[in-house]
Amino acid sequence: DTGVSQNPRHKITKRGQNVTFRCDPISEHNRLYWYRQTLGQGPEFLTYFQNEAQLEKSRLLSDRFSAERPKGSFSTLEIQRTEQGDSAMYLCASSKLPVGSYNEQFFGPGTRLTVL
């Protein structure tokens, strides 16, 4: 297994366009997370899935954002009507179900979005 993969690695778009990112988690991992990181800051939680169920969405995730994880495998994050403030690195992570309190998250390489 090669770890968490994300595509595309870079995306440049014009304001108002829609974009979609894909994340493929580590194969046996039930949980999948999306985070957003802006320059000079740590990642901030956006949403997470357990299998195909989306269990929480951060208030950072406006109505223009939607995430799916059909069949509990890969996930997509779509941003509609992009704004310049959406420019950031979008990181995906996955983990197994916790064993007790042990729950290590493994991150992908990220998708860097630039909105012109």
Add this chain to the structure above:
Amino acid sequence: KQEVTQIPAALSVPEGENLVLNCSFTDSAIYNLQWFRQDPGKGLTSLLLIQSSQREQTSGRLNASLDKSSGRSTLYIAASQPGDSATYLCAVRRDYKLSFGAGTTVTVRA
């Protein structure tokens, strides 16, 4: 809301010196704490995970300590090398999500 602070924001040391990176958090009711490394423009690489019941964790030249009651963790990197230059992030977990600090950017001078 959990607040995670990392001091200093940046650090520059000569090769061979030991590194000490600090992380503090406001809510001590955590399940675990992870230290990550991030190279410029890249994703996060997990370095160490310390369970809330543990006091420290070691991997090679890396050692991380956790004092949950005071809300502090320290990452020690022994005998630093230029390849250790990166941003180091700590993150605490309560429930399912991680709360991150802004990171410490380390430069090791050859």
